[in-house]
Amino acid sequence: MRARRLAGSLEAVVVGAGAAGLSAARALAAAGARVRVLEARERIGGRVLTLHPPDARLPIELGAEFVHGAAEQVVRVAREAGLVLLEVGSHRREATANALRPLEGFWERLDRVMRRLDAEREPERSFAEFLAMQPGGPRLARERALARQFVTGFHAADVRRIGERALADGGSPGDDPQEQRMRRVLAGYDGVTRALATDLGDAIRLGHVVRRISWAPGGVRVACTSPSGAPLDPVRARCVIVTLPVGVLQAAPPRTGAVVFDPEPSGVRAALATLASGSVTRVTLRFDEPFWEDDATVARRAGGPLPQLSFVHGRGDEFPIWWTTHPAHEPLLVGWTGGPTAARLSPLRDALTERALAALSRNFGPSAARLRRRLRGAWHHDWEHDPFARGAYSYALVGGHDAARRLARPVRGTLFFAGEATDTAGSTGTVHGAIASGERAAKQVLGALG
Numbered sequence: 001m002r003a004r005r006l007a008g009s010l011e012a013v014v015v016g017a018g019a020a021g022l023s024a025a026r027a028l029a030a031a032g033a034r035v036r037v038l039e040a041r042e043r044i045g046g047r048v049l050t051l052h053p054p055d056a057r058l059p060i061e062l063g064a065e066f067v068h069g070a071a072e073q074v075v076r077v078a079r080e081a082g083l084v085l086l087e088v089g090s091h092r093r094e095a096t097a098n099a100l101r102p103l104e105g106f107w108e109r110l111d112r113v114m115r116r117l118d119a120e121r122e123p124e125r126s127f128a129e130f131l132a133m134q135p136g137g138p139r140l141a142r143e144r145a146l147a148r149q150f151v152t153g154f155h156a157a158d159v160r161r162i163g164e165r166a167l168a169d170g171g172s173p174g175d176d177p178q179e180q181r182m183r184r185v186l187a188g189y190d191g192v193t194r195a196l197a198t199d200l201g202d203a204i205r206l207g208h209v210v211r212r213i214s215w216a217p218g219g220v221r222v223a224c225t226s227p228s229g230a231p232l233d234p235v236r237a238r239c240v241i242v243t244l245p246v247g248v249l250q251a252a253p254p255r256t257g258a259v260v261f262d263p264e265p266s267g268v269r270a271a272l273a274t275l276a277s278g279s280v281t282r283v284t285l286r287f288d289e290p291f292w293e294d295d296a297t298v299a300r301r302a303g304g305p306l307p308q309l310s311f312v313h314g315r316g317d318e319f320p321i322w323w324t325t326h327p328a329h330e331p332l333l334v335g336w337t338g339g340p341t342a343a344r345l346s347p348l349r350d351a352l353t354e355r356a357l358a359a360l361s362r363n364f365g366p367s368a369a370r371l372r373r374r375l376r377g378a379w380h381h382d383w384e385h386d387p388f389a390r391g392a393y394s395y396a397l398v399g400g401h402d403a404a405r406r407l408a409r410p411v412r413g414t415l416f417f418a419g420e421a422t423d424t425a426g427s428t429g430t431v432h433g434a435i436a437s438g439e440r441a442a443k444q445v446l447g448a449l450g
Contacts, residue, residue, distance in 0.1 A: 010034045012445050013222050013235050015210050015259075016243035018046020019431050020418040022196035023073070023438030024241050024445075029200060031446055036235060037200065038208040038224060040257065040388045044197055047245070047389055048431065049381055050190035058330045059188035060284050062381040064431050065334075069179040073435035074192060078185060081195035088182040089310035089326040093302065095363035096315070100302040103313055107180045110172060112140055113147040117168035124398050127151055127167060128159040149313065152339040153321050155429065156278025157395045159339070166396035170426020186328070192431065208232060213240055214262045217412040239448060241441045243419045243434075247277030247390025256387035265411040272407070274400030275421055277391025278429075279343035279384055280336070283319070283356040286377040287331040290324070297365035314363035317341040319356050322363065331376075335359060338392075346384035353378040393429040394421035404428060408440065413448040416441045 012028055014021045017039035028035045049063035067074050067085055078085055092103040116135040131144055151159055151167065173179035185191055197204060212223040222235045242249075244259065250272055251258040261268070292298050292306045299305050312322040319335035335356045337345055345352065354368075357375070361368040383389045396403055407422040418441035420427070420434040427433030 010036055010235070010237035011449055012036075012239050012241060013038060013220065013237040014241045014243065015213075015222070016046060016419070017041075017044040017197070017204055017206070018243060018419070019048065019193055019196065019434040020420065020422075020438040020441075021046070021241070021243040022193060022200070023435040024243065024418055024442045025200055025203060025438075026196055027439050027442035028445060029203065031442070033446070033449070035200075035203055036237070037204045038210055038222065038235065039204060039206050040209040040227065042206050042227075044204065044206070045190055045193040046243075046434075047383070047393065048189045048193050050188040051379060052188065053377070056286065056330075056377075058186075058325055058328055058332065059190075060332075060379050061184075061189055062282070062284070062379060063383070064189050065184055067183040067185065067432070068430055069173060069176075069181060069427075069432075071183075071430070071432035073432040073439070077192050077195050077435070081191060081198075083191045083195070084186040085183040086186045086328060088184060089308060089324075091306075091308045091326070092311045092313065093306070093309060094313045098301065100298070100306070100312065100364070103311075106146070107173060108175070109143045110146055110150055111175055112136060113143045114167070114172040115174065117164050117171070119165050119168035119401075121164055121168075124163050124165050124401070126160055126398050127157075127162050127164060130164050131159070146313070149320060152341075153336060154338070155395050156280045156338040156342065156392045157276070161276060161397050163396050163398040163400055165401035166428075169401065170428075184325075189431070196435070209257070210259050212260045212262060213242070213415075215240065215414050217414050220414060239414045239416060239445055241416045241418055241438075241445065243417075243438065243441075245277060245389055245391065245419065246272060246275050246394040246421045248388060250277070251387075251390060257390070261415075265415050267406060267409075268411065268415075268417070270406075271400075271403045274397050274403045275394050276397055278338065278393055278395050279340065279346065280338050280392035281342040281345040281352065281384075282337070282380065283335045283352050284379045285333045285335065285353070285356060285360070285375060287333070287371075287374045288376055289374070290329070290331045291366065291371070291374055292324070292333075292364065295364075295366050301365045312363055314359065316359060316362060318345065319359035320363075322360065333360070342392075343384055346382050349380075349382065352380050395429065408437070410444050410448065416444055 011033040051060040094103040418437040423433035
């Protein structure tokens with residue numbers, strides 16, 4: 001479909017240059033529409049944030065890292081751009097007080113609990129309330145602990161708030177081996193967002209903080225400032241695609257990044273009220289060598305060295321999940337905390353490395369002092385207090401199972417919403433869900449343009 005050209009004006013303005021915004025703009029531009037992308041930051045990518053230290057052989061991911069499941073949208077873009085996707089190893093260990101024992105059949109054990117969720121349950125309940133009923137009885141006690149850790153970590157959620165119905169409908173990969181796959185972009189996830197932006201050229205305007213979207217059916221006026229607050233020329237278009245994260249859309253002025261809609265679109269605020277922005281704190285640590293392969297303490301706890309180690313499911317609330325770069329051989333470890341504990345950790349900033357080393361010692365065995373001596377670098381990004389993210393990614397609260405569908409609905413053929421929170425295929429919280437939502441919004445815009 002070719003867009004109907006409105007003489008001398010933009011057909012669409014896209015707010016946000018993350019994966020959703022870039023994919024929407026790319027699809028519109030490919031259809032011949034005049035489009036402009038407004039991004040508050042001085043970079044594209046949104047919650048994809050990749051560093052390329054000159055002395056590191058692998059990139060450092062501070063945002064999105066894994067390609068989850070089939071992820072057809074990411075795979076398609078990666079292939080077009082010649083990017084290599086590397087299959088993540090599946091060697092998992094579970095840390096106890098004095099051992100690192102094999103964790104076999106992780107996905108199968110998780111599914112024994114998650115498949116008991118009810119996608120149609122009325123009245124809906126939280127995941128914590130579901131677990132309190134002890135589904136599966138005493139024999140699944142350890143599996144329920146794994147499920148709690150998974151929902152807190154993978155969904156970055158508070159188990160007391162996340163709804164059962166949304167988790168039942170795509171909250172875990174089930175018994176599908178294709179959906180259990182995990183890959184990473186070998187050269188860095190930013191290669192995917194750069195590929196999405198390849199043909200957009202000067203349509204992308206960085207350093208444009210959107211403050212107000214004034215609209216009437218058939219026209220929008222977007223008021224912006226620079227990051228320092230200086231007014232910029234307003235942007236007018238036939239319609240707007242808003243791809244801002246849930247945490248930003250929920251923010252109220254005068255908070256940085258908050259956007260005023262004039263008038264407030266009917267139903268959007270109510271849908272946003274049934275979503276939450278999850279919290280994640282991750283620290284990437286680089287050592288002189290992969291100590292889990294040569295440290296005697298680790299070997300005693302694990303019954304030998306761990307050259308194929310992929311994931312460790314640990315103890316404690318702080319950094320209970322660790323992963324390596326296997327099968328790539330690099331001395332990198334990522335410590336991960338999701339949910340309420342992550343929100344408490346985020347403000348610590350400089351103290352995070354020490355907290356991470358303490359958790360690493362608790363789960364792997366070597367003392368924090370010994371690990372510190374081998375440490376060569378540490379990286380972290382505070383997404384919780386990043387004004388243009390305000391959290392990691394979305395999850396549906398009790399009563400919010402249909403929020404994505406409600407947000408994906410066009411408003412008077414003029415306001416359109418995209419972003420991972422609006423994906424209706426069960427892929428919220430993922431890059432491929434964000435890309436799919438951008439492509440869906442572009443189709444809706446083209447339909448509105450006739």
